[in-house]
Amino acid sequence: MSHKIGPRNGARVVARAWTDPAYKQRLLTNPDAAIAELGYGGMQGEHMVVVENTPKVHNLIVCTLCSCYPWPVLGLPPVWYKSAPYRSRAVIDPRGVLREFGLDLLLDVEVRVWDSTAELRYLVLPERPAGTESLSEEQLAALVTRDAMVGVAKVAPQKGSSA
Amino acid sequence: MNGVHDMGGMHGMGPIHEEKNEPVFHEPWEGRVFALRRAMGAWGKWNIDVTRHEVELVPPAEYLRISYYERQLAAFLEMLVKYSFLMRAELESGTPAASSPKAVPALTPEKAAVLIAKGVPTSRNVAVAPRFRLGERVRARNTHPVGHTRLPRYARGKFGIIHRDHGVFVFPDTNAHFQGEKPQHVYSVRFAAHELWGEQAAPHDSVYVDVWDDYLEPA
Numbered sequence: 483m484s485h486k487i488g489p490r491n492g493a494r495v496v497a498r499a500w501t502d503p504a505y506k507q508r509l510l511t512n513p514d515a516a517i518a519e520l521g522y523g524g525m526q527g528e529h530m531v532v533v534e535n536t537p538k539v540h541n542l543i544v545c546t547l548c549s550c551y552p553w554p555v556l557g558l559p560p561v562w563y564k565s566a567p568y569r570s571r572a573v574i575d576p577r578g579v580l581r582e583f584g585l586d587l588l589l590d591v592e593v594r595v596w597d598s599t600a601e602l603r604y605l606v607l608p609e610r611p612a613g614t615e616s617l618s619e620e621q622l623a624a625l626v627t628r629d630a631m632v633g634v635a636k637v638a639p640q641k642g643s644s645a
Numbered sequence: 646m647n648g649v650h651d652m653g654g655m656h657g658m659g660p661i662h663e664e665k666n667e668p669v670f671h672e673p674w675e676g677r678v679f680a681l682r683r684a685m686g687a688w689g690k691w692n693i694d695v696t697r698h699e700v701e702l703v704p705p706a707e708y709l710r711i712s713y714y715e716r717q718l719a720a721f722l723e724m725l726v727k728y729s730f731l732m733r734a735e736l737e738s739g740t741p742a743a744s745s746p747k748a749v750p751a752l753t754p755e756k757a758a759v760l761i762a763k764g765v766p767t768s769r770n771v772a773v774a775p776r777f778r779l780g781e782r783v784r785a786r787n788t789h790p791v792g793h794t795r796l797p798r799y800a801r802g803k804f805g806i807i808h809r810d811h812g813v814f815v816f817p818d819t820n821a822h823f824q825g826e827k828p829q830h831v832y833s834v835r836f837a838a839h840e841l842w843g844e845q846a847a848p849h850d851s852v853y854v855d856v857w858d859d860y861l862e863p864a
Contacts, residue, residue: 488669525683528764529811531833546653546797548697549713558679560667564713567662570655573799573852574842582661593838593850597653599795600831600855601767602811 488557491522492605493626495555497619500610509607510534517555527554527603533596534607535633540591541606542580542633544572545598552603556628563632573597583634606631611639646698646791647798649705654799654842675714680757682721687760688748690728693767694821698793699724767815769828776858777832781807784864785834785856793821796860799841800852804864805834808853816857829858 495517499506509516513530517523530552533541545551546569551559562568571579576593580586587593596604608630614622629635652658670676682696699720700708708716725731735742777783787802788794795817809832816827834856838846 524762524764525760526764528766529768531811544653546799547651547795548700558669560664561671561713562661562663565661566652566655566658566709567660570652570658571661573653576850577847579661583663589847590849593847595850595852597797597852597854599797600811600857601814602831602833602855 487522487553487555489555489626489628489631490623491520491557492552492555492628492631493623494520494619495522495605496607496626496631497623499607500622501619506607513605522554524554526550527552529602530555530605531596531602532605532607533594535609535636537609538591540580540587540593540633541604542572542576542593542595543598543604543606544569544595546570546573547597547599550598550603552605555605556631560628580634583629585635606633608637611637613639646701646793647789648701649708650701651798653797670714678714678718678721682717683757683761684752685721685725685730686765687752687757690730691724692815692820693765694793694815694817695823696720696724697817698821699727701793769813769815769826771813771828773813773829775810775830775832777807777810777830777861777863779807779810782864783807783832783834783861785836785854786860786862788860790818792818794818794860796856797854800834800836800854800856803836803840805836805840805854805856807832808835809833811855814857816859818857818859827859831855831857832861834861 498520499509505516509532513532514523517530535541549559549564551563573595576595577587598604625637625641627635630637700716703716703719722736726733730746732742735745782804784804785796785800785802811831811833813828814831816829819825819827833853836852836854838850838852841852
């Protein structure tokens with residue numbers, strides 16, 4: 483299982499959404515079916531919600547009560563996602579948490595925190611970085627990080643650099 | 646229950662430590678605990694809400710001191726004993742008693758793969774009328790059940806707006822105690838950060854909480 487699921491699955495979903503507007507629409511309106519189109523789904527991804535980042539809206543995912551996380555698209559959560567510091571502060575001080583991850587958002591960007599208190603599992607659709615128009619879907623997928631799909635980072639235009 | 650697991654809004658938990666190139670499991674035993682829990686889940690003797698509540702019952706000082714997989718293991722062992730799958734003597738000796746119940750037929754790796762691929766949906770295809778509609782202003786009830794609940798303390802008594810109706814799902818407060826599924830609507834409710842945290846919060850920020858029908862009242 484640790485070989486079949488992981489954030490590369492989610493990255494392929496994101497790259498498809500960036501390159502195929504009809505797929506993106508399906509992903510936002512019927513995420514379970516759209517994610518299944520790429521062959522992903524199952525335990526802890528039975529009821530997916532995809533939230534889209536834009537220049538004016540930044541989404542952040544947390545589970546304050548335990549550690550709910552969309553396994554089929556992101557794999558099992560990292561230790562920090564399950565830790566008390568993240569779970570306690572993501573809802574009361576999301577901007578402080580994002581700064582700790584190196585992301586300083588302007589006040590006119592609206593931050594939406596999604597607390598996974600029920601059986602819905604969340605995936606952030608990050609913004610496609612500028613200057614990536616010539617990249618293939620596969621090259622785009624290589625840029626997408628787990629952190630960007632949880633909402634604690636943006637996607638950088640080049641692999642390894644920070645946004 | 647008002648346990649330490651309900652952490653949203655607490656202070657003093659320290660900085661977030663991000664580990665570069667973190668492995669899926671740090672030790673082989675963590676993977677075994679993960680697999681054991683899935684395997685017992687497949688037996689169908691309890692449900693996800695029962696298991697979540699058992700983790701919440703780990704004493705608070707212990708809960709904060711030990712790791713995620715240590716909590717999972719502690720809760721798992723408690724459940725095995727509580728529901729008579731194991732006797733404490735077996736745990737202590739490491740030797741199973743002849744009378745210990747066994748899953749028949751046994752779970753095989755092939756069946757486990759199918760289970761993981763299919764998942765365990767908690768939505769229910771039953772006709773239950775929603776009590777609230779999109780855009781309606783609601784208040785999360787000021788309620789403090791001693792058993793399992795999924796309404797975080799930071800949202801209780803607060804006003805929000807119904808953002809979306811997710812459909813009908815199993816109700817954890819009853820399901821965690823084997824008192825039935827009581828299927829009902831779950832809504833995404835938007836709480837303004839100001840409403841939850843006061844004037845210190847950024848003016849346009851918000852927290853969306855997934856809330857069962859029974860947790861809400863008209864506002």
